[in-house]
Amino acid sequence: MNYISIKNNQTILLTDIPESNYESFYDMNLELVEGHMERHCVNYFGYKTGNNVKLICCIADDLTHEILISTCLVHKAHALESFSAKLLCFEKFEREIHENFGIDFTDHPWLKPVRYAFNRDDRSQTMDNYPFYSIDSEELHEVGVGPIHAGIIEPGHFRFICNGEQILHLEIQLGYQHRGIEQLFLEKKKLLQRATLAEDIAGDTVVGHSTCFAHAWESLCGFEASSDIQFARTLALELERMAVHLSDLSGACTDIAYQLGNSVFGRLRTPIINFLQEWAGNRLAKGLIRPGRNQFPFTPVLAERLKQVLDIFEPDFNEMVEKLFKLPSALSRFERTGVVSNADALSIGAVGMAARMTNLNRDIRASHPYGLYPELNHSPILKRHGDVYSRIQIRKEEVLQSMKYIRRLLEEVPAQPTKEERLNSPAPNSFCLSLVEGWRGEICHCALTGEEGELMLYKIKDPSFHNWLALALSVRNNEISDFPICNKSFNLSYSGHDL
Amino acid sequence: MFDNIKIVFHQGKQFIPNVQTAVVPGIFRGRPIISLEKVNEDELMAICPTEAITGNPVAIHLGKCTFCGECARCYPEKITFTKDYKLASNDPERLIIREGENKAVEVNPETVRKEIHRVLGRSLKLRQISAGGDNSCEMELNATNNVQFDMSRFGIDFVASPRHADGIVITGPISKNMAEAVQICYDATPDPKIIVLVGTDAISGGMFAGSPAIDRSFLDKYPIDLYIPGNPAHPLTIVNGLLDLTRKLK
Numbered sequence: 001m002n003y004i005s006i007k008n009n010q011t012i013l014l015t016d017i018p019e020s021n022y023e024s025f026y027d028m029n030l031e032l033v034e035g036h037m038e039r040h041c042v043n044y045f046g047y048k049t050g051n052n053v054k055l056i057c058c059i060a061d062d063l064t065h066e067i068l069i070s071t072c073l074v075h076k077a078h079a080l081e082s083f084s085a086k087l088l089c090f091e092k093f094e095r096e097i098h099e100n101f102g103i104d105f106t107d108h109p110w111l112k113p114v115r116y117a118f119n120r121d122d123r124s125q126t127m128d129n130y131p132f133y134s135i136d137s138e139e140l141h142e143v144g145v146g147p148i149h150a151g152i153i154e155p156g157h158f159r160f161i162c163n164g165e166q167i168l169h170l171e172i173q174l175g176y177q178h179r180g181i182e183q184l185f186l187e188k189k190k191l192l193q194r195a196t197l198a199e200d201i202a203g204d205t206v207v208g209h210s211t212c213f214a215h216a217w218e219s220l221c222g223f224e225a226s227s228d229i230q231f232a233r234t235l236a237l238e239l240e241r242m243a244v245h246l247s248d249l250s251g252a253c254t255d256i257a258y259q260l261g262n263s264v265f266g267r268l269r270t271p272i273i274n275f276l277q278e279w280a281g282n283r284l285a286k287g288l289i290r291p292g293r294n295q296f297p298f299t300p301v302l303a304e305r306l307k308q309v310l311d312i313f314e315p316d317f318n319e320m321v322e323k324l325f326k327l328p329s330a331l332s333r334f335e336r337t338g339v340v341s342n343a344d345a346l347s348i349g350a351v352g353m354a355a356r357m358t359n360l361n362r363d364i365r366a367s368h369p370y371g372l373y374p375e376l377n378h379s380p381i382l383k384r385h386g387d388v389y390s391r392i393q394i395r396k397e398e399v400l401q402s403m404k405y406i407r408r409l410l411e412e413v414p415a416q417p418t419k420e421e422r423l424n425s426p427a428p429n430s431f432c433l434s435l436v437e438g439w440r441g442e443i444c445h446c447a448l449t450g451e452e453g454e455l456m457l458y459k460i461k462d463p464s465f466h467n468w469l470a471l472a473l474s475v476r477n478n479e480i481s482d483f484p485i486c487n488k489s490f491n492l493s494y495s496g497h498d499l
Numbered sequence: 500m501f502d503n504i505k506i507v508f509h510q511g512k513q514f515i516p517n518v519q520t521a522v523v524p525g526i527f528r529g530r531p532i533i534s535l536e537k538v539n540e541d542e543l544m545a546i547c548p549t550e551a552i553t554g555n556p557v558a559i560h561l562g563k564c565t566f567c568g569e570c571a572r573c574y575p576e577k578i579t580f581t582k583d584y585k586l587a588s589n590d591p592e593r594l595i596i597r598e599g600e601n602k603a604v605e606v607n608p609e610t611v612r613k614e615i616h617r618v619l620g621r622s623l624k625l626r627q628i629s630a631g632g633d634n635s636c637e638m639e640l641n642a643t644n645n646v647q648f649d650m651s652r653f654g655i656d657f658v659a660s661p662r663h664a665d666g667i668v669i670t671g672p673i674s675k676n677m678a679e680a681v682q683i684c685y686d687a688t689p690d691p692k693i694i695v696l697v698g699t700d701a702i703s704g705g706m707f708a709g710s711p712a713i714d715r716s717f718l719d720k721y722p723i724d725l726y727i728p729g730n731p732a733h734p735l736t737i738v739n740g741l742l743d744l745t746r747k748l749k
Contacts, residue, residue, distance in 0.1 A: 116676055117712070118675060118710075118711045118712040119711075127676050127679070147677065147680050148626075148628055148680055148684055150659035150660075151641075151657075151659070152627045152629070152637050152640045152641050152657055153629065153634075153637060154629045154632065154634055154637065155628075155629055155630070155677055155680065175676050176630075176631075176674060176676045176677045176680070177629075177631050177632075177671070177674060177676075177677070178631075178674055178675070178676050178712050179631045179671075179672060179674055179707045179710055179712050179713060180707075180710045180711060180712030180713075181707075183710070183711075183712075184706065184707065184710055188548075188706070190548060192546070192548045192567065192569055193548040193549075193706065196548045196549075196565055196567060196706050197706050200633045200700070200705070200706055200707075201633070202633055202634060203632070203633035203634040203635025203636070203637075203638065203731060204633075204634045204635065204638060206635070247638070260503060260506060260507070263510075263645070263646050264506060264510060266645045266646065267510065267513050267645060267646050267647060270642075270645070270647055274524050274525070275525075277523070277524060277525045277526070277527055278524050278525025278526065279525065279526075280526075281525065281526045281527055281528040281566075281568060281580070282527075282528065282566070282730075283639070283731075283733065284635050284638070284639075284731060286565075286566070286567070286635070286730055286731075287528075287566070287567045287568055295572075315509075316509055316510070319505075319506055319509060320506060323502055323503070323506060493634065494634070495631070495632070495633045495634055498674075498676075
């Protein structure tokens with residue numbers, strides 16, 4: 001086979017990635033994914049080399065814990081056969097390649113813009129003329145929502161086609177949050193600037209994205225993170241997961257007008273993020289993760305403090321979830337609302353919670369572990385029904401699981417090494433891929449370096465990139481009044497998608 | 500019923516009685532103090548990811564600062580971040596902290612538009628617009644109305660429609676793709692209206708300043724009534740800033 005197998009966070013020479021022509025590249029990757037539940041595409045992107053575009057496809061294999069990388073060179077003038085016609089999970093990757101480089105795909109179901117990037121190929125496509133799907137009918141009506149929503153959330157436009165109160169179809173237009181972040185990664189040369197950018201990819205996944213960047217950068221520089229650094233990152237990832245899940249549980253209660261749950265879960269988040277502030281000076285952990293060093297050493301005093309916080313937190317949390325999960329009026333809104341089937345989740349390539357809610361086992365912590373996860377021996381929480389209830393249940397159980405992991409981590413706080421390792425400069429002509437399981441799901445960063453070791457391409461993929469389509473599918477045949485609870489139960493990122 | 504009462508009872512007292520004097524836990528990075536210690540200014544300035552530090556005299560622009568704390572880490576004798584969360588002002592000049600100074604950042608009552616006190620002093624309804632914001636300032640704005648910070652006790656609320664609002668709150672550097680929506684929302688808000696910028700990204704563009712994907716021309720057209728620095732702005736910074744703007748009398 002014409003690919004190279006690498007591990008998570010492994011750096012290889014660009015020339016080590018076997019190149020084939022598009023036809024065999026296409027056949028091979030299709031064969032790798034089709035009918036193999038354990039494999040899915042974690043990133044597929046292009047970059048310009050002269051007049052050509054080089055495509056790199058990264059398929060993760062969860063059983064062998066390897067990532068299969070292959071590449072091919074194509075030219076804008078030649079239209080390509082699309083993966084999406086056979087495997088829908090490539091749908092958005094190919095749309096992105098089309099948007100950025102103008103490469104046509106002959107049999108793609110919908111080559112619509114992804115995020116209206118400032119450096120897109122076709123500038124005549126603008127936010128105002130997005131080609132929405134529509135149905136010509138006297139009985140149906142369309143509802144447009146956004147970009148500015150009723151609450152304090154990020155912008156995006158939702159276009160519903162409804163039959164009375166029932167949603168037949170939802171199409172989501174994104175791109176409002178595009179800030180050109182991938183380009184800025186190349187232009188900002190200081191490491192601190194890049195680490196700050198990584199924190200700004202999605203402000204609700206600060207630890208997830210900045211850890212992913214740190215892993216990629218350290219791998220490029222051949223740096224081996226000491227156990228105290230790994231400890232800090234693993235701990236911060238689980239704290240972030242707890243905090244956001246709590247705010248989502250609170251949000252879910254808001255959307256079913258359950259005031260008590262909203263207030264209690266909302267206030268339970270505060271001690272967790274305040275602990276992040278006690279540790280690192282920022283409630284959302286901005287400034288905590290830095291490549292090559294332990295910015296805020298975790299002291300035994302902090303460990304005692306965190307144990308205290310969790311001991312006070314736990315009974316209050318348990319009391320509230322017990323009430324919520326027994327409340328008939330809440331359950332009737334959660335159960336069988338916003339269902340995505342296992343087959344659909346698989347076909348669109350859902351990741352993270354959006355996959356696990358349908359019994360699709362995708363969790364980087366278990367399949368491509370990093371940090372201290374191998375020692376924690378993580379086993380993902382799976383649900384079967386794919387409805388709002390499953391998503392809420394996963395949040396509840398993951399809060400408890402994270403708490404368990406944090407307590408286990410606190411049993412043994414690693415000491416600070418006496419001398420700090422130096423971070424070298426990145427290896428030239430290299431490729432590195434880093435996967436991290438953020439609270440939403442898998443985050444994938446890919447970095448390419450040039451002759452001098454300078455960053456040539458930094459490619460970011462937030463789990464929302466896959467999962468927005470899952471939200472669109474979930475609301476079909478639901479009442480439009482259930483849209484808020486469906487949306488909140490996914491809680492996808494706009495800025496992580498739009499970059 | 501009894502379960503509910505029990506749960507409410509178990510929460511204890513959550514609200515912060517006095518948002519102006521509350522002490523934040525831990526090592527919060529708030530208003531910096533710059534000492535008169537001599538350091539290599541060029542090296543100090545080179546550390547900052549957003550060029551928020553300028554030399555001669557050494558000063559930090561809070562509207563550009565990402566509060567990463569790197570400068571204080573490298574020059575602890577020169578720069579320290581205090582736990583003072585009151586960082587908001589209507590005057591961009593007051594956002595600049597100079598060496599040797601240790602005074603609170605406040606709204607300048609002389610330059611507050613006079614209709615703000617009269618019309619909005621007791622009730623302020625705001626429409627929030629995220630324009631390229633990364634959802635961190637948005638989360639903290641949401642937190643201002645949770646049971647702890649409870650900003651609505653002061654009559655300050657966020658509303659769903661610009662038609663119901665007395666002003667707009669912008670987060671994010673204002674992406675090109677969002678510029679038109681910001682304008683439409685502002686136009687839809689009835690007079691008199693205020694503009695509040697929350698977070699480093701909104702005030703100066705932050706890490707995104709100069710990116711070809713953002714368009715900040717909207718901000719050149721209208722007076723800005725309040726700058727609330729932070730990355731993200733702390734809920735107490737937000738609450739105190741808004742109170743300072745609308746309640747402080749000359």
